[in-house]
Amino acid sequence: MNKKVKIYIALFIAIVVLLIYADATKVKPISWFPSYVAKHKMPYGTYVLRKELPSFLSNSTIKDINAAPYVFLQDSTVNGTYFFVDGGINFGEDEFNELLKFVERGNDVFLSTNGSQIDTLGLKTSSLSTLELNEKHYVSLLNPAFSDKKYSFDRPMPRIYFEEIDTINTTALGKITMFDKDSVALKSGVNFIKHKFGKGNFYINTFPLAFTNYNILHQKNDAYVASVLSYLDPEKPILWDAYYKTGKDKITSPLNYILNSKSLKWAYYIALIGVLFFVFFKGKREQRDIPIITPLKNQTLAFTRTISNMYYEKSQHQKIANQKINYFLVWVRSKMNIPTDVLNQSFYKHLASRSNNTEEDTEKVFKKIAQIQQLNTVSKEQLIALNSLIETYKSKTQ
Incomplete structure (x- = not known):
């Protein structure tokens, strides 16, 4: 605890003591409120x-x-x-x-x-x-x-x-x-x-x-x-x-009861002052400048483009075609929520209804995929045709 904090604490205690002394020594004003309540000893009680x-x-x-x-x-x-x-x-x-x-x-x-x-x-x-x-x-x-x-x-x-x-x-x-x-x-x-x-x-x-x-x-x-x-x-x-009385002979609220009792009133005031001091010192102690941290950029798309360009420049059309096919199957499973374990007529009908395509177009895409998968080498033209067919099919679902 440094010297400055000690001074503040001493000042706080001195203020509280002075307030208590001032309240204890001052003359309490007489209430001339006409309460007519039998329990009240004020001038206009009964x-x-x-x-x-x-x-x-x-x-x-x-x-x-x-x-x-x-x-x-x-x-x-x-x-x-x-x-x-x-x-x-x-x-x-x-x-x-x-x-x-x-x-x-x-x-x-x-x-x-x-x-x-x-x-x-x-x-x-x-x-x-x-x-x-x-x-x-x-x-x-x-x-x-x-x-x-x-x-x-x-x-x-x-x-x-x-x-x-x-x-x-x-x-x-x-x-x-x-x-x-x-x-x-x-x-x-x-x-x-x-x-x-x-x-x-x-x-x-x-x-x-x-x-x-x-x-x-x-x-x-x-x-x-x-x-x-x-x-x-x-x-x-x-x-x-005891019903029709201007004043009240019962406590109408907890705060009213506290403020009407000298001891409870000062306990309440000290608690409020203590809370204010706590907020002031605690906030001053712990509040620091928050540095601005620039969030990391999403490099997934750039990475994908880099890999694809590498394959494309080396004319590895078959690997690109296989990746395209794999991504398309993942799209069917994740977006259309249809498993791709069995590719039959029922699968084509189900996928067509989900993707807003015809059953014929669906069957055409998967026949093209099967054809590409059987080839040992894939030409540039075949890769472009496969990509065009898949992208056209996917676009109809949007």
Whole structure:
């Protein structure tokens, strides 16, 4: 190993160490992605809510549902409160019909989302907005027991309220109110309702971020969550929806799993850098100029011509004739695929059909060959006649 290679290896190790140190010491940015997944401890996960749900609803059993509601509710014996929390939930028509049947039997559905397909219930939502630059918003409950409590949230959030409700079957339970910088109320709208359907109820809240980790732990806003959940029947089992979530609680790809683990991530990066160094050094070491080698010329034809001219100049017509006959027989065996052991009428007929010649021409050629083979000497004219006859015969096959 020469000095130059050692320097490169030392440089490689130094770079890897510096990268690992930089990654280990940097502050990991907080992810504000609204996942709503019960396993996520990020600000907008629902780890705290899922963990504390038994304390909010002390008499209820809690079951995680990982299947779509349409599939899960095929079992008509299921009962309880189906609990949905996510940024946006869009049920299919058939799926929502299953939820309607579920509620109609005397069960409940708690749905906290910014938007959903709820036209079937005669509900229409909109966004609350004002012209105030430094506006603040608070949420509160309309029950007299909670009416004196307002809950604020310090991060920008959707301010969805119910623009239209079915007043016959719907009860307003909570609202959102916009205030100016002097704490003067500007606008307000209902954001939490109870909708009666059959023997059960829909509880619909348009502020799902209130149920996330950050907002439950911030400024004791867990009291708001507890107040909202107090409307649910504590005797009914809670069916926690783990299917409709913006985030994913499972690894979706091997690479995603590797990059989300610090140790595996750096092992992966080191392996990639090592491969690049290997390709660079290996290629530099072994790659050489490839000399151009001129291929050998095929001298078979020139050799044949030389031998034939030697025979011809020495007037050895008989040897040339025999060679011509031998080459012709080889041609019959190799090109026409016909053995030349027995030369009879059947052979002439078979060869004629294969070579596109007449049976008479075939017999004529082989009679000429037999005649030449019986002679002790062959003249120039006889050799030319034999060659002409054979070449004419062969040309018809082409």
